[in-house]
Amino acid sequence: MGIPFKKIGLAITFSPTGKALLYEAGRLVKLFAAEIVLIHNGEKTLEAETKLAELIESAGFNFSSVNIEWVKGDIADTIINKAVEKNVDLLLVGALEKENIIKYYSGSVARKIMRQAGCSVLVLTSPSETPVSFKKFCVSVDYSMQSENAIKTAYDLAMLEKAEKLILIREIQAPGLAMTVQDSGSMREVELARQTWAKEEKDKMEMLIKEMNLTEIDIETHCLYGKEGYEANKFVEQINGDIFVVPAPQKKLKLFDRIFQHDFEFTLKQIPCPVLIIRNPGK
């Protein structure tokens, strides 16, 4: 069993959510026996320092031994840059499940970090001062190296959490398939093609499990037909997944990807549960 993360970064604020996130970070620090880096965007004054010390100690950390980084400027940019500078490998952020349309397109702090951070990001929509472990892990599979990395991380994390289940989700879509009925196909043939593909995907996932030697936890595989990104998100929501692990997109997402929705943007638009975005450091 590997330890997926060794240095956790958290952007600390004085809000109630900020406090809850600190408690969540505390739990993860213990779980991974990791180091924590707290990033605070604001002026370093005596008052701010005292307030921060109280907050940090209330969450069970020793203020004098915690690494606090004071930054100023654009909130998302400073957090992303500081995390890179400090070699953080997991950034913890809080986010709303859904943002209003203007904020979504203009880009909030949390969404910007999810899109642009240089390391993995754990997004919590309802952080709690009494955090609980994740029991039902869902992972999005596309057989890329990034996806394999996400599965491996999810598996290690699930083992640490003594999770009940790891669910591998593969989405498939064949745009234009319905159109084959225009050219001599029948709905039965189309349905048969879909079923064959779904079976092939299940077989590939089973083979992947064997290849990766994921034997010590109960693993389910699901193949969903429909728009990639959207279907998995909906499925995770429906089955009340505790955490959804996804590989980060291989390119930096821009406004264009929000208008003509990139697969990953479906998750950002409506966060179904805590989401862990796996990004290989340095990539």
Add this chain to the structure above:
Amino acid sequence: MSQLSSTELFQFILAITVMLGFGKGFGELFRKLKQAPVVGEIIAGIILGPTILGYFFPDLLKFVFPESGPVGYSLEAITQLSILFLLLAVGLEVDLGILIRYGKSALITTFYGMLIPFIFGFAVAFLIPQFFIDNPDERLIFALFLGTALSISALPIIARTLLDLNIFRTKLGMMIIASAMFNDLIGWIAFSIFLSVAEGTGTGLSIVSPIVLILLFTAVMIVIVRKLFHRMIPWVQKELSWPGGIIGFIMVMGLVGALITEKLGMHTILGAFIMGVALGDSVHLRESTREIIQQFITNIFAPLFFVYIGLRINFLTAFDPTIVIIVLVLGFAGKIIGAGYGAYKGGFGKNESFAVGFAMNSRGVLEIILSLFALEMGIINESLFVGIIFLVVISSILSGPLIKLSLGKDKLKGFVQLLSSEDIVISNAVSKRDAVMELVELACSKHKLDKTNVFNEVWKREESLSTGIENHLAIPHAKIDIKKPIAVIALNKDGLNFEAADNELSKIIVLLLTPKNENELQLKLLSEVANLFADKTNSKEIINSDSSEEILSKLVKIKSRME
């Protein structure tokens, strides 16, 4: 409102019945012959029209299909409606997501796949217009028409061919679909611009404003209206009857699109098509809804439209072999060279690029609609119209066989297709290591690979986790620096210990080598081999073989039995 008389009503219903009955009948016949139904529907029209029925029974033709009067106008209106719904159906299947996912390679393929045939068509029409039109002064608009007509592809025929060849969901298949969708999108916009230019030329209006209007309309529909539909469709599907509610909604929206574009001075078909794109992109639109709409339109409106084409033209008198040959050569050469070159530039191999070229060479409804409008506007004559119909028919018939030919037996990259009898050996190895080495040597000598490197990779994988599988099967494997997958088999009747889960010795040992960056292909082949021998009787059948030829022929039989 004036009404059709009893005789006119009878005539109208008779015409629709004959068109639909013959169209569907010939479509089904061609489906049985594994050909595109559109070809059968056009032939039905030729039989029912002036070419055959009119030749033998001119009065009967005039009675059943009058060209003017209330019945003639009614038939014309039905055809216009058919065109709108056909376009709506094409738009519904354009997936903007796939265009983004396969963006670069699909864009390059589309770019060259449209540019080269456009240049071919434009240049020939502009330089030697006398072959095609009576008035060489109208060469510019005619050249624009021929360039546009030759540069577009037929998504339904392409999709169907890919499904038949079992390559729909491969990287190649999806790239072809994405390119065909790009082609549709750009083709219809170019087509609308062409119509505006053609109409503007006659009236002396500026051609810039309609182009700006078309692009603006498309942008608004795709960026804003698409998002509105995304919110509306769940409500429609939940609150209205299913599937009637959503089907009605989509059809009405298609017509609204047509009305808007007509009102804005653009052609109705652009509105129906773009409305289809905006509606079809919604994640909430169920797949079954799409299929029902496609079925409805395909089985009612497509036969009516294609039969109508045959009713319009006398194919015998309009047939000009020189024009047909020129159109065929230009169409085939432009598209195959253009799309093939684009795919090659986009990173595909030589054979796959040819396959892309052949697939994109499929033509269909778009060319016919475009040509029909051009014919009605007097831009082309009936001979060229017939030439285009020939291009549609022949390219539809040939696209499947040509793709098959270009991909050869590599097409599925399936396990059995990878094998020849030279890749199979009867082994006497006494250890797992010896057997793996024997297989590695066999693969490396044939494919000129460094056997030490390959063995090290395979053995590293074997040591991390043994590859024995149930039913006497073992699949040692590795990802190495090769372009195509390699499979070799050893039959070891004594069996070797590959630590299989059922504790049986492995007698069928399959070495699989796959390209480094193709994780999915490796998993596909591994699961395919495992499935092949998941049934004990299949393993026994292979174990009881005495030669590599026998093993290969049994594998082919097992594979076809499983399919």
